[in-house]
Amino acid sequence: MSIQPQDIIRRSATHSATPAPRVRDHQLEVAKLIDVSICIGCKACQVACSEWNDLRDEVGTNVGVYDNPRDLSPKTWTLMRFDEYENESGKLEWLIRKDGCMHCEDPGCLKACPSPGAIIQYANGIVDFQSEHCIGCGYCVAGCPFDVPRISKEDNRAYKCTLCSDRVAVGQEPACVKSCPTGAISFGTKEEMTEQASKRVAELNTRGYEHAGIYDPAGVGGTHVMYVLHHADRPQLYRGLPKDPRISAVVRGWKGLMKPLAAAAFVATLAGSFLHYVGVGPNTTTEGDED
Amino acid sequence: MEGPFPEHYEPVESPIAANPLHPTVKQNPSTRVLPNDSARMGDRRQFPYVATTYGITELFRHWTKHSRLNAILQPEQFVEVGEQLAQRKGIVAGDMVKVSSHRGYIKARAVVTKRIRTLEVMGEPLDTIGVPCVWGFEGATKKGYLANALSPAVGDANTQTPEYKAFLVNIEKI
Numbered sequence: 001m002s003i004q005p006q007d008i009i010r011r012s013a014t015h016s017a018t019p020a021p022r023v024r025d026h027q028l029e030v031a032k033l034i035d036v037s038i039c040i041g042c043k044a045c046q047v048a049c050s051e052w053n054d055l056r057d058e059v060g061t062n063v064g065v066y067d068n069p070r071d072l073s074p075k076t077w078t079l080m081r082f083d084e085y086e087n088e089s090g091k092l093e094w095l096i097r098k099d100g101c102m103h104c105e106d107p108g109c110l111k112a113c114p115s116p117g118a119i120i121q122y123a124n125g126i127v128d129f130q131s132e133h134c135i136g137c138g139y140c141v142a143g144c145p146f147d148v149p150r151i152s153k154e155d156n157r158a159y160k161c162t163l164c165s166d167r168v169a170v171g172q173e174p175a176c177v178k179s180c181p182t183g184a185i186s187f188g189t190k191e192e193m194t195e196q197a198s199k200r201v202a203e204l205n206t207r208g209y210e211h212a213g214i215y216d217p218a219g220v221g222g223t224h225v226m227y228v229l230h231h232a233d234r235p236q237l238y239r240g241l242p243k244d245p246r247i248s249a250v251v252r253g254w255k256g257l258m259k260p261l262a263a264a265a266f267v268a269t270l271a272g273s274f275l276h277y278v279g280v281g282p283n284t285t286t287e288g289d290e291d
Numbered sequence: 292m293e294g295p296f297p298e299h300y301e302p303v304e305s306p307i308a309a310n311p312l313h314p315t316v317k318q319n320p321s322t323r324v325l326p327n328d329s330a331r332m333g334d335r336r337q338f339p340y341v342a343t344t345y346g347i348t349e350l351f352r353h354w355t356k357h358s359r360l361n362a363i364l365q366p367e368q369f370v371e372v373g374e375q376l377a378q379r380k381g382i383v384a385g386d387m388v389k390v391s392s393h394r395g396y397i398k399a400r401a402v403v404t405k406r407i408r409t410l411e412v413m414g415e416p417l418d419t420i421g422v423p424c425v426w427g428f429e430g431a432t433k434k435g436y437l438a439n440a441l442s443p444a445v446g447d448a449n450t451q452t453p454e455y456k457a458f459l460v461n462i463e464k465i
Binding site for chain 2: 058061086092094
């Protein structure tokens with residue numbers, strides 16, 4: 001990279017004793033707000049994402065659903081997911097959720113990543129993959145509570161939405177936000193977006209959506225991509241959006257609890273060997289057969 | 292010309308036997324239909340379903356199917372079938388289906404949806420099939436059929452716009 005980021009607050013596989021450059025931290029946390037109740041499912045955001053990031057996925061096939069491409073991929077970083085839901089009064093609701101990286105405040109991918117600096121979090125909250133450091137192990141896939149990262153078969157590296165960190169760095173909104181024709185996607189500071197979302201939720205509440213709410217799950221420390229949902233009490237309706245996402249216990253165990261234990265065991269082994277050498281002396285062997 | 296007052300006529304190819312407002316005048320009498328085209332009109336007993344053609348946000352007419360980005364968003368021709376009709380016809384989402392009128396046919400993937408429901412018209416169930424008309428024989432998308440192979444060459448009496456929005460078809464799984 002020609003431009004050196006100096007505002008990294010978290011860096012994968014890096015101890016806090018040797019942190020990443022982080023002096024340029026005078027930044028407000030940002031957030032993207034996706035108002036699902038305004039989205040019309042036109043997929044303009046998908047096109048804008050592909051254009052800005054120079055991505056061209058394969059021209060696929062139709063498998064009997066409106067969604068296309070079929071799933072997120074190394075070359076599809078955002079995707080509209082269409083669900084037809086008949087509500088309690090028998091009315092049909094077409095729930096359309098723009099899927100992609102949620103940019104968690106406590107990112108499971110970053111926690112799981114064993115390659116130093118392959119996943120970083122900027123002071124503004126954006127979680128970014130530094131693909132030149134990626135070793136393609138796929139731990140980020142296991143670490144993500146939203147099933148977002150995808151490993152490319154071309155270069156064995158993980159890819160996902162960058163929240164257009166390159167645009168945000170120069171004061172622009174992400175490409176999807178710029179392209180949205182209905183204003184369903186907004187971008188600003190997390191504080192502004194939370195306030196805007198609260199106003200919209202209050203409005204939805206008065207219009208018959210009593211369970212409308214903000215999706216900003218606490219289980220991952222909140223997210224820098226938030227939704228306004230008409231049915232915030234049942235986020236699973238929106239193509240299995242988890243109600244209470246958490247980083248998997250396996251990742252938390254190995255990368256949390258086990259890490260200091262493993263370090264302690266390593267030091268103990270080293271110290272034991274040294275003390276054995278000093279106290280007992282080196283192993284000796286004798287010529288010929290031992291009795 | 293017709294007018295000056297609003298009036299209801301059935302489409303030239305209508306799924307019901309008579310105009311509910313005027314039992315003796317079913318279609319607009321001032322519509323011009325050439326004899327050859329009349330001969331190619333289908334009967335509601337042979338073609339019991341209503342088809343309607345429309346565009347989709349991903350593809351504009353037959354223009355943008357040549358653009359790779361648009362082709363990625365809707366790569367292959369489909370028709371939309373309601374859940375009840377699909378069940379009766381044994382069509383599962385993703386099946387290849389043949390939609391035919393008295394003038395021609397298209398083959399496309401079936402998207403089974405709750406958004407198209409079986410209507411009750413004059414006491415009888417009536418199904419609609421959605422036919423997006425944005426794919427064709429060339430483009431960055433997968434090759435498809437022209438939806439206008441199905442539609443009738445009969446114009447609205449005032450505008451001469453053909454009846455792309457209401458005509459009769461049959462559908463079968465292939």
